[in-house]
Amino acid sequence: MVEKIKELLKNAKNSSQSICNIPSEQKNYFLSELQKALKNNSKKIISENKNDLVNAKKNKLDDAFIDRLKISEKTVKSMIDGLQNIETLDDPIGNINSLKVMPNGLQVGKMRVPLGVILMIYESRPNVTIDAAALAVKSGNSIILRGGSEAINSNLILGKLIKDSLSKAKIDINVVQVVDNPDRSIVKELIQAKDFIDVIIPRGGKGLIQNISDNAKIPVIKHLDGNCHIYVDEYASLEMAIQVVDNAKTQRYGTCNTLESLVVNKSIAKSFLPKIFKLFRKKDVEMRGCSETLKILTSIKRASTQDFYEEYLAPIISIKIVPTLDSAINFINKHSSGHTESIITENFTHSQKFIKLIDSSSVMINASTRFADGFEYGLGAEVGISTDKFHARGPVGLEGLTSEKYIVLGSGQIRN
Amino acid sequence: MVEKIKELLKNAKNSSQSICNIPSEQKNYFLSELQKALKNNSKKIISENKNDLVNAKKNKLDDAFIDRLKISEKTVKSMIDGLQNIETLDDPIGNINSLKVMPNGLQVGKMRVPLGVILMIYESRPNVTIDAAALAVKSGNSIILRGGSEAINSNLILGKLIKDSLSKAKIDINVVQVVDNPDRSIVKELIQAKDFIDVIIPRGGKGLIQNISDNAKIPVIKHLDGNCHIYVDEYASLEMAIQVVDNAKTQRYGTCNTLESLVVNKSIAKSFLPKIFKLFRKKDVEMRGCSETLKILTSIKRASTQDFYEEYLAPIISIKIVPTLDSAINFINKHSSGHTESIITENFTHSQKFIKLIDSSSVMINASTRFADGFEYGLGAEVGISTDKFHARGPVGLEGLTSEKYIVLGSGQIRN
Secondary structure (H helix, E strand, O other), X not given: OHHHHHHHHHHHHHHHHHHXXXXXXXXXXXXXXXXXXXXXXXXXXXXXXXXXXXXXXXXXXXXXXXXXXXXOHHHHHHHHHHHHHHHHOOOOOOOEEEEEEOOOOOXXXXXXXXXXEEEEEEOOOOHHHHHHHHHHHHOOOEEEEEOOHHHXXXXXXXXXXXXXXXXXXXXXXXXXXXXXXXXXXXXXXXXXXXXXXXXXXXXXXXXXXXXXXXXXXXXXXXXXXXXXXXXXXXXXXXXXXXXXXXXXXXXXXXXXXXXXXXXXXXXXXXXXXXXXXXXXXXXXXXXXXXXXXXXXXXXXXXXXXXXXXXXXXXXXEEEEEEOOHHHHHHHHHHHOOOOEEXXXXXXXXXXXXXXXXXXXXXXXXXXXXXXXXXXXXXXXXXXXXXXXXOOOOEEXXXXXXXEEEEXXXXXXXXXX | OHHHHHHHHHHHHHXXXXXXXXXXXXXXXXXXXXXXXXXXXXXXXXXXXXXXXXXXXXXXXXXXXXXXHOOXXXXXXXXXXXXXXXXXXXXXXXXXXXXXXXXXOXXXXXXXXXXXXXXXXXXXXXXXXXXXXXXXXXXXXXXXXXXXHHHHHHHHHHHHHHHHHHHHOOOOHHHEEEOOOOOOHHHHHHOOOOOOOOEEEEEXXXXXXXXXXXXXXXXXXXXXXXXXXXXXXXXXXXXXXXXXXXXXXXXXXXXXXXXXXXXXXXHHHXXXXXXXXXXXXXXXXXXXXXXXXXXXXXXXXXXXXXXXXXXXXXXXXXXEEEOOHHHHHHHHHHHOOOOEEEEEOOOHHHHHHHHHHOXXXXXXXXXXXXXXXXXXXXXXOOOEEEOOOOOOOEEEOOHHHEEEEXXXXXEEEOOO
């Protein structure tokens, strides 16, 4: 097995040296071939995926898991749409934004370059195989895909179609490698291979991500939890606040940009909270409030200290009343996971203060936290949302998978 | 001791929340006060530094070490010049390069923000204390400075002057903290404190940097060795090649951007190598060549495999003859440490290929590798040169100490 891993790593490194300088046209040809391949093989993909589904049911995996694992005609269609979208994105590689002339005549600038080799470790969603491969190739990187063992049949057929399409585009097929061995010790080997891999992107539960970043010897683009807040300011339009809070909490319960904690200014709490209470009760959203909240909403449960740190991913919301904007900002910066926070206000100064002082990957004014994703931000696609500050922050698209090197153009300059 | 470290970390974290949003004027006021303080206390600084020098001599530290440790009137002057320069740099914090309007009317952009808390670990040069503190404050970060125990008296007086100047500028004095305890176990604690520190910047020997990045639980901006190459192409102007190679190797031997390995195209080797041989012999630069080189320069030493990986930091150079540009690129990418490489050529296509395919933090055409530094690139100052691809690559100035967050400005948008 060690030999096989070595070969995999070497293949990745070598192929990264060829893919880094391939023209966009050729990369886009791969993407269009892959769209055709998915279309022509959708029945086969769905039938391989059925094997995974049968096994998952045998192994008594829960409904949510099986839902994420399942590939339908619609899933294939959305993979194809995603590829078409990535095909239209501008290729960042080789771009030089500006060249500045120094006093000695040297021209100095930065050229955008690939990171090199990406290791993607993910759980059940097989569509990640297609998305990640497409983004890696378009950004000139080589990628190793380590999906969950529960999705192995789906990932293998998708991996085969990817290799066929790379081959048609005359790109080294080792640019995308699907790890077919379900042995968990492989992950341990891979995340320490710092001479071969440039970045690790884990996607899945908090446990998986924490475990990988604790043990990796390579930089990790982390997407931990999304404990997202909305602060309803004293100068909020209450009508807007209700619409946005409703949307952020109830449009989808299970996503990382879903609202989990509502912060309300004391001076409007009495008029605002009963309205949102009525709405949430109708939709069976459980409210858990601080002691001030309980004075207004007497029938709800008291929130524990832990509640304010919780990413529920469920129809539950914590509620905190604060006296001022400053206390709202402090409360949010203390409890938030740094994903996405929004303020509802009509006051210009308050909006400016909030957007400057909140330390999260996305900070919004008068908008639903649900908008925090690569597609909504115009990145076209994303490999995840980084809650780190280092390298990439927020939705990570093509640019997040690249770096820049300095270039210096001279005419024989020497240093004095 | 554990209590003291906890307090240090808490102070850093808390002060990072105040410095992140301070106007440029106030930060520049600090920088100008610090210039005055250095000027008015230069005698005191030099006398404290003398204590360190006496100890260093007692401990039989070598001349190069003592040279780096020493603060003269000229060193103080250059610290002041550096501060003046940082004062004039544009403050990156809060800048929003563009706001793009999405189809639903949301305005989406990125705002530049500080990283948070920087931990700087460095060896003998006390001027790093001033440079790093100034860059950290200007980029809105809090910084913990852990200098070498050999420079403790110099660092403490500089730290005191920094705190005085912060206080005059009404900035939280905990924004810059000099660790005064020489105990090495403190470093081990600090580099694991991932809830308090956002980035570690080590400066010093390769052993120090390797040790820190192996044990840190926090991202590290690494500056490993500089095994820099110049490739003299078959289409080079030989006159320019000689001038540039001479400058890159002999202008200073001990810097990371010094030329360590010369790669020469076979077709010009016979005319070029004897000329450079004459020059290097005059300057007592030892040449170590590959077997092809030895056929032309019969009197020099044969280079071992290890020689081609070596950062000599001394009057020694390795020489390799290659048949083609492609083999030059492969040879360099294999042996280089990813710092800085330059091609000497008059051929446009060759220059383009070299600049695209060489995987280093700085890639140059017809220029001396000695130009690879923050000041020469117009960054004003640097905290180091990153040989990583992740986050920052090449000279790290103000921007390398920042990140970006997404900002979203709406008018009540909800997601469908």
